Amino acid sequence: MEPLEPELRRIIREGLAEAAPGPEVEARVLAGLLRRLPGEGGPDGDPGGTGGGGPAGGAVGTGTTGMAGGIKALIVAAVVVVGGVGVGVAMRGPEVERVQAVERVDVVEVPVVVPEVQVVEPPAVTREDVPRVSGSRVARSGDASRVSGAGEVGPDALLAETRGLAEAEAALGRGEFAAAVELARALGRRFPAGQLGLEREAVEVCGRCGLDEAGAGAGAAAFLRAHGDAAVAGKVRARCAEALQKNLAAK
Amino acid sequence: MTDGRGSRDSGRVSREPERPDGAPWIVEAYRQHFAYVYALVGRLGVHSANVEDTTQEVFLILHRRREEFRGESSVRTWLHGIAVHVARRQRDAARRRAAKLHEIAEPLPPSPPDAELDRRQALRWLDRLLDSLVDEQREVFVLAEVAGCSAPEIAEALGLNINTVYSRLRLARGRLQRALESLRAEEGARHGAA
Numbered sequence: 495m496e497p498l499e500p501e502l503r504r505i506i507r508e509g510l511a512e513a514a515p516g517p518e519v520e521a522r523v524l525a526g527l528l529r530r531l532p533g534e535g536g537p538d539g540d541p542g543g544t545g546g547g548g549p550a551g552g553a554v555g556t557g558t559t560g561m562a563g564g565i566k567a568l569i570v571a572a573v574v575v576v577g578g579v580g581v582g583v584a585m586r587g588p589e590v591e592r593v594q595a596v597e598r599v600d601v602v603e604v605p606v607v608v609p610e611v612q613v614v615e616p617p618a619v620t621r622e623d624v625p626r627v628s629g630s631r632v633a634r635s636g637d638a639s640r641v642s643g644a645g646e647v648g649p650d651a652l653l654a655e656t657r658g659l660a661e662a663e664a665a666l667g668r669g670e671f672a673a674a675v676e677l678a679r680a681l682g683r684r685f686p687a688g689q690l691g692l693e694r695e696a697v698e699v700c701g702r703c704g705l706d707e708a709g710a711g712a713g714a715a716a717f718l719r720a721h722g723d724a725a726v727a728g729k730v731r732a733r734c735a736e737a738l739q740k741n742l743a744a745k
Numbered sequence: 746m747t748d749g750r751g752s753r754d755s756g757r758v759s760r761e762p763e764r765p766d767g768a769p770w771i772v773e774a775y776r777q778h779f780a781y782v783y784a785l786v787g788r789l790g791v792h793s794a795n796v797e798d799t800t801q802e803v804f805l806i807l808h809r810r811r812e813e814f815r816g817e818s819s820v821r822t823w824l825h826g827i828a829v830h831v832a833r834r835q836r837d838a839a840r841r842r843a844a845k846l847h848e849i850a851e852p853l854p855p856s857p858p859d860a861e862l863d864r865r866q867a868l869r870w871l872d873r874l875l876d877s878l879v880d881e882q883r884e885v886f887v888l889a890e891v892a893g894c895s896a897p898e899i900a901e902a903l904g905l906n907i908n909t910v911y912s913r914l915r916l917a918r919g920r921l922q923r924a925l926e927s928l929r930a931e932e933g934a935r936h937g938a939a
Contacts, residue, residue: 499922501925502890502921502925505867505871506871506891508868508871509871509872510784510868512867513788513868513871514780514784515780515783515784519783519797520779520783523779523800524775526798527804527805528772531771689769690769692769
């Protein structure tokens with residue numbers, strides 16, 4: 495295949511650079527996604543199951559419906575992590591309206607390998623027929639955030655944990671290593687069985703390397719031995735390169 | 746996204762911190778691929794007002810189908826197929842909605858302000874060019890030139906014969922070339938008038 499015409503290639507390259515979403519968008523979409531992850535089969539989930547070997551039976555709500563349910567119900571300021579940057583996102587009026595405007599989309603989930611899409615004509619529903627946000631949904635969400643002996647659990651807890659991790663990573667990014675370590679440890683105390691434990695541990699390890707603490711290199715080496723294939727391992731290798739070398743030399 | 750291929754991507758998402766609900770895995774996948782998927786979905790003809798929701802849907806499906814992921818291919822390759830199909834459904838749904846709106850003569854959503862368009866001229870040009878393609882050509886072209894997929898990868902993702910991929914790609918390029926010339930002429934006339 496011949497190479498693309500240079501002008502077209504330039505437009506693609508520059509267009510894609512301009513298409514990059516801001517952190518607030520990334521945070522907003524993640525917040526909606528996290529709201530929909532647990533309790534599939536519930537109000538925000540897919541009642542048709544998740545395995546998805548073949549076309550899911552019947553029409554399922556789109557991301558919009560679930561997102562609207564979760565977010566409209568709570569109208570919260572969701573603060574989530576985005577690539578190490580914590581971003582506060584308050585759902586504003588126009589955004590909520592936009593979500594509402596596309597609430598009536600009906601689609602069918604199809605498998606990736608199927609070439610032809612089966613589209614089900616949306617049922618003739620009126621806006622009044624669209625399930626509204628109910629008090630029970632709010633209650634479910636609230637219940638999910640209860641505190642247990644293993645720490646906070648549920649979607650709200652994951653959101654909070656993600657936010658805490660963002661703060662710790664942001665501190666690390668600013669070179670405030672002591673703060674990063676402290677934030678990571680505080681996160682560990684708050685979420686002892688948290689779902690982002692590995693990421694939290696990586697921040698702590700990197701922070702200790704930044705502080706040039708005694709044993710930081712050994713800690714980094716231990717982390718890499720245990721989680722060398724994890725995505726965060728690259729971060730530890732990069733931030734702890736010097737400490738790892740020292741540790742190696744000391745042996 | 747820093748370029749068409751997304752420099753943040755390692756192509757692999759560790760499954761190590763797996764929990765019964767798979768949440769950490771999807772969060773990790775999201776962190777790595779969000780910007781890429783977001784830009785990809787937008788270029789696949791999803792209306793700008795729906796790009797966020799469509800992107801969310803892509804990751805939700807990825808999460809639901811996580812058990813099928815065995816690591817033979819990268820998550821990104823998997824995301825291509827999901828993104829194309831979700832975007833296709835969104836486009837179809839948007840067209841049905843637009844047809845209904847037209848029936849009851851409701852006004853279309855307002856266009857973004859000109860200042861925003863001017864600030865993102867390259868993106869405006871790119872999307873206008875892509876809009877000149879029929880859906881089948883657009884999907885193949887975007888996967889090839891935006892996502893950087895090879896012809897066999899595109900054939901697999903879209904369930905097409907590889908010769909069909911090459912054919913659509915060739916047609917898309919020809920059509921885009923003509924559309925680019927029209928766009929240049931249009932812009933030249935606009936600046937001349939100004």
